[in-house]
Structure formats: structure tokens, C-alpha cells
Amino acid sequence: MDTLPIISLEQLKDLSSPSGNEEHKRLYETCLEHGFFYLKDHGISPELVQKTIEASRHFFQLPEEIKQAYSQDKQTIYPQTCRGYSPLYGETLHEDVGPDPKAIFDLGIERPSSDQPFTGRTLIPDDIVSPGFASYHYQLQGEIMSKIVPHLLHGLAVALGKEANYFDSYFDEPILIHRTIYYPPEGGIAGKHTDNGIFTILIQEYFPNPSLRVYTKEAWIDAICLDDAFVVNLGDMLQLWTNGLFVSTPHEVMHKLEQSRISIPFFVYPNVNAVFQPMGSDETINPTEVMLNNFNAIWVEKTGGGRAKELK
Template identity: 45%
Template sequence: MTTLPQISLAKLAADATQREEQRRLQMACEEYGFFYLVEHGIPKEQIAQTIEASRRFFALPEAIKERYGHASQGMYPTIARGYSPLHGEILHPEAGRDPKELFDLGIENEGDRRPFAGITRFPDEALAPGFARSLLALQATVLSGVVPLLGTALADLIGMEQGWFRSHFSPPTLLQRVIRYPARGGTCAKHTDGGFFTLLLQEELPTRSLQVWFRERWMPVPSLPDSLVVNLGDMLQALSDDRFKSTPHQVAHSGLSDRISLPFFIYPDIDARLTSPQGRHTFSVAEMMLRNFESVETGHGAGRARDLQ
């Protein structure tokens, strides 16, 4: 593998090209579990503005950022929203604490007391100009323009009935994150993602920091201009009766400048209980998500981390 497959969201949405692009998407899901999404419709300027606003937030003094930490958010589970400092998270127990800092958010829904729901406590506009505003605007673009089209295509490929994706993802459970990897040594240890799929928006840097486990070795994934990276999660692997791959991956950033990463982790509705078409897997979304977060919080790693030697 010299590069990941490229899938066009525009072709998935067009009647004339949909069937052929769905075949290419199926190949990418079965063989790689990762692909580039091109012609996705997210304005390049919107991504750039969000990255710059995020840089300004991470440049604030640590004492100020910590005011917006996980413990200040009043969320359940605690680590679902807010700021986490360098070395604040363990994604693989053997690797220890990752040298990265991050801020987590989700869909803003005041009064919702379910797990992973509620209101994020952001720094205000005077303190972190554009930070909350750009993240939430990007969220709206992703949820309206990318998630329904891609999610419906994936649901069709695994044999779900018509309307299944809309029924269980309107809205989805969203875990949105902005990550800063420090220059010359920022890392994210090997893990799998727990959800249905993940969209990764990132800077177009020359360093190939993202690495994917493919054919028994780590393969670097270069930045491709005007693309997103998509990877499948453990829930989609289960719902495909294990035909699709939730592929292990990691980040090892050796570049001379910091790297900003903007992942969107897409899960079904938190109240859903789902069964794969062949009946091999049945699970509660809430139970699976909470179990995964408990594993991260207790230092046992994310997804199938403990299975990855």
C-alpha cells in the first residue's frame, strides 16, 4: 500500500456514478478499513479557520485551559467533554500516557442527561477568539453534509434495511475532538476506534504522522490535499458481521511544527440496541460506549488496544 483508496462523496450521491463508487467503497472497507474521502463538500477555508482558532486556544496558559478541563464540564462520563493536558490520556497500556493535548465536545443539547450528552463549557470569545464558534460551525457542516450520505452508503453495503441509518443516527451520538500533537514527538498510541466510523480532518503537512496497521506492518498515511481520512470503528465491524475492518492505527508526529487534528467519532443514537444482519453480534450502544470510555479512563486503552501487541 503506497496510499489509501480514494472515495468520492459526490459520486456516492450521484445516480450515474453511485453504483460503481459503492463497489469501490466496499473494497476499501473490506480490505483496508481506511480510505480518503474526496469531493466531500467541506470548505477548505472552514477547516483552516478551525485549525487556527484551535492553535490560539492551545497557546493559552495551562492554568487557563485547565479551567475548562473534564472535571469542570459536569458530564457523564467525566472524560467525554472538555480539555485534557499533555500526558492526560492512555490509549494503549504499554505505551503509557500520550504526549498530546486535546479538547472534546459533542452535540450541544441543554437538559439532556443521558451519557455523552449536554452542554460543553467553552472559553468565551474574548479569551479564545473563534474557538467554540468555528468548532460548532464545522460540526454543523459535517453532520449535515457528510455523515448522512456516507453513513447511508455504509449501511446499504452491510445489508441494513432502507432507512436504517436515518432511523438510528438522527441525530448520531457525536464525539468531536481537537488534538494538538507537539512538534518532534507528539504521539497517539495504537488503538481502534469504538464507533461506526470516524472522519479525520487534518492539516496538510509533509510529515506522515498517521500510521495504519496493514499486512502486519505500520504503513504511513500521507496528507492528501482536499481530502478527509475515514476509518471504520468496532461497531461497524460488528454490524457488518466482521466483513468490514476496524483497523488499528496510531500517530507518531516527528515534524518541526505542531500538528492539529480534528476527528469526528460517529456513533448511533445512545439509546439504540443493534443487531447485525446475520445475527452474529448484538449490543447496546450506551453499554459499549461506556465500557470503552471506562477502559480509557482506567488506563486499559481504547477499542481493542489490549489485543494489539
Template identity: 45%
Template sequence: MNRVNGTPVLPVISLAQLIARKPEAVAQLHDACVHDGFFYLVEHDLSAELIKRYLSAAQAFFALPESVKQRFGHHRQLGYPRTARGYVAAYGETLHPDAGPDNKQHLDWGIDRCGGAPFSGPSVLPDKHVAPDLNASAYALQDEVMEHLFPNLRRAIATALALPPHAFDAHFRRPTLIQRASYYPANSGTAGKHTDNGFLTVLIQQPLPQPSLRVHTRGEWRDVPCLEGAVLVNLGDLLQRWTNGRLVSTAHQVLHRQPDARVSLAFFIYPDIDASISPIGGGQSFSTAEVMLDNFDSIWVRKQGAGRARQLV
């Protein structure tokens, strides 16, 4: 088990070694995906300066008056579903029904495409006069994640499954993305127990002295501290279903009790919205659209939480 400051944490995996197809790195990835569903990713080539800019710009946005932020709320969005983009105030989202509404704010982006498909945009977001550098840094980091990190990681996962490296590629010609900046207030920020719904999530945590993220892995809840230079990756329900349960989507939550506020940056990545997916090894096919729309309906309409929240106690 890898350790940070004496605290047991998740596996630490090098994307550079995965790209080079180092057997030990591929084996480590396979073990993490089968048993943990969460891991630190290092040597990923995301710009540290760009991450710093994005975190700073997000902090400045969340510090704006609520009346300003509400100008970019769900009721102002133009795409479908409206809940896929824009600003949500504290206690506006419930990730686990028993825990109640989460004490966090968030702002969602996506990949803006015309054509009217679900989860495609356009987005109504604060411009540079309201939130300097926010969109510029957000979209720039989106490009780095979606054009370099994710394709290489996706192919490494295929290799770890003993599939051809490009086995998943046909379903990611125009991938779907929910990109989120979240704000957790000092001493009381929360996000209820849930699983992520997509293929995988890339998560960047603001570096703080004590962990706020908790992950249920290998039979126990573990606090997950920040690791300098690393991003976190966790697998989603769609990938678990795609692999017939061979790879695991892991429950997690946020309990933020530190004296400073916390900002995190997440990229929830899905296949093409019109993709029809046949599980590896057999089973009923399913579509990206039905998976995403059902999850958003569960969160925002049925109020039953995110992912497999209803199965978590």
C-alpha cells in the same frame, strides 16, 4: 493502489460519486471498508475556509497558558461522563497501556442536548473572549459533517453492503458525537496504537510535509500523508460488530517527529445513545450506551486503552 508523491496510501473515494450511486464508487467503497477500514474522502463539500479557521483557532487555544486551559478540564465539566468533554493536558490520556500516556493535548466537544443522557452535555468550553472563533468554527463544521457528509456516507455504506440506503437511519435520529481537536508537539507527539470505538470517524489532518499518522492495513503498518482537499474516514469497532466482522475497524497510531507542531480535528460518530443494535446476520444485540461507557471506562478508569488496544502489539 493510489499514490501521493510516490508513497503508497489508502483508497481515494469521491463522496459526490457515492451520492450519485456510481457503481464503481460504491464498489470501491465496499473494498475499502472490507479490506482497509480507512480511506481518503474527496469531493465531500466541507468548507475549506471553515476547516482553515477551525485549525487556526485550535492552534491558538493550545498556545494559551496551561492555567487558562485547565479552566476547561474534566473536573469542570457538568455532563456524564465528565471525561467526554473538555481539555486534557499532555500525558493525560493513554490510548495503549504498553505505550504509556500520550504526548498530546486535546479538547472535546459533543452535540449539546438537555435531558441528562450520557455524552449529551452541556459542555464547559472556552468562550470567544478566551479563544476567538474556536466554538463558532467548531460547531459550524460539526453541522456540515453531521448534516451532510455523514448521512450521505452512512447511506453509501448501506448501499455497499447491498442493504437499502436508509438501513442505518433509524439508529441515527439523534446521533452521538465526540468531536476532538488534538495538538501534538514538535518532534515528540504520540497517540498509542488503538482502534476507534464508534460507527466511523471523520479526521482532518493539518497539512504537513511528512506523515505522522500510521495505519495497520492489509497486513502492514503504512504512513498516511495528507492529501490536498481530502479528509480521512475510518470505521470503528461498533460498525465492525454491527456487520458481524464483515467491515473492519483498523488499528492506527500517531508518531509525530516533524519540527512543527501538528493539529488534527476528529469527529467520532456513534448512533443514538439509546439505540439497541442487532448485528446484521444475527447475534446478540448491544446498545450504543454500553459500548461507549465501556470504552470510556477502559481509557479513563481501567487504563486499558481505547477500542481494541489490548489486542494490539
């Protein structure tokens, strides 16, 4: 395989048969074999996507002292590293690569301040400081969380032979790490890693030459940019949930073009207080503990993200 499969969300939304349709079977095979795919027919406006990308680039081009006013250490949520701005060389996704030459800003679903991890509000620039940055991102977040996430969860459940609502009670107040990333020209990198959530929905800025590389069961391949299609990859949480049936997929970014690159991933996790049993097991998993361990590995121990230690 030299390109990723394409899955239609519109076809996954057809739940007229409890056992699903041909697209659910394709989703199962794709998750089993690759863990990465393009998602088309998602219903998100290309204009909204482009405006959000442009607003992100404008923010990252602001003077450093302005961006630092919204840095992780100014955030009031726990852990602070799950929200706000981090400059180049802030995050370590693979120990051998070291800190990544990329800048990030993390948001989440805005909820009242809480002593629960990953729950609260984001200190984010308003339209005076960075026009459209907050408003477009939150609009896009609402679209992703309402038009894609529930239907993709239903599709995965049916593909796994479960009832469509199998995941619903675990995701009625999900944790979301919503990120915008700035890769500088001729050298932006995200080291080899796996994502930690149940799945990630990635919006790539369109370039004819790809920067994202994905490891399938066969080899590393380039994930080209497709017009009006998002990239979806499975995370460690789904690997745990399916008891290893679906495996989180390693990937990296090597951006070598003369232009900077913006990407916007949405890392989707279960509710903060959820506990689940891996399929066919009596074991129990606390997703929040898995998340906290992952954030500690990335930001404190700097040993990498997800299953990075397994990746050479």
C-alpha cells in the same frame, strides 16, 4: 498497498440505482480490505477548516491555568471525560505506550442537560478567551454532520446490500465525540488503538511528512496528507454491526516534526438509546454500553482504546 484508497462522496450520493454504482462497490472492497480511506468531494470549505485549525492552535497555546478552567473535571456531562480539556499525558490509548504526549479538547452535539450518558452541554471558552475556537468548531461540526455523515451512512448501507436508509433511524440524534488534538513538536504520540464508533472522519493539518500510521491487512503504512481530502476509518461499532465483515482498523500517530500538529477527528456513534442486531445474528448490542466500557478502559483502567489490547 502503500497508500490509502480515495473515495468520492459525490459519487456515493448518486442513489439512482438501488444496488448502487461502481463507487459503492469500491467502498465495499475498501472497507473489506483496508477499513481506511481518503474522502474527497466532501463539500466542506477549506477556509473553514483552516480557520478551525488556527483557532485550535491558539487555544492550546493559552496559559495552562486558562485552559484548566475548561477541563474535564469542570464539565457537567456524564462521563466528564467525554468533554473538555485534557493536558499532555492525560489520555492512554495503549497500555504499553502509556499516557500520550498530546493535549485534547472534546466537544459534542449541544443538547439540553440530561441524565443520559454523552448528552448535554460543553463548557467551552468564548470568543473573548479564545477567539473563534467555539464558533468555528461548531460551524465545522454542523457541516460535517449535515454534508458528510448522512451520505456516508447511506453509502455504507448500499455497499452492504441494504436500502440506503437502513441506518437512518439509528442516527437521527447521534452521539458525537468531536475532538481537537494538539501534538507538540518532536514527540507528539497517539498510541496504537482502534476507534470505538461506527466511523471516524479525520481532518489532518497538512504537512509534507505524515504522522498518522495505519495498519492495513498487509502492513503499517503512512497516511499522507492530501489537499482537500479527509481521512475516514471504520470503528469497533461497525465491526460489531457487520458481525466482523468490516473490521476496525488499528492506527497510531508519531509526530516528529519541529512544528506542532493539529488534527480534528469526529467520532460518530448511534443514538444514545439505540439497540441494534449484528447482521445475520439474533444478538443485541447497546452502543452506549460499548462506549462507556471504552471510556472506562481509556480513562480509568488506562488499558487503551478500542481493540488496543490486541495490538502489539
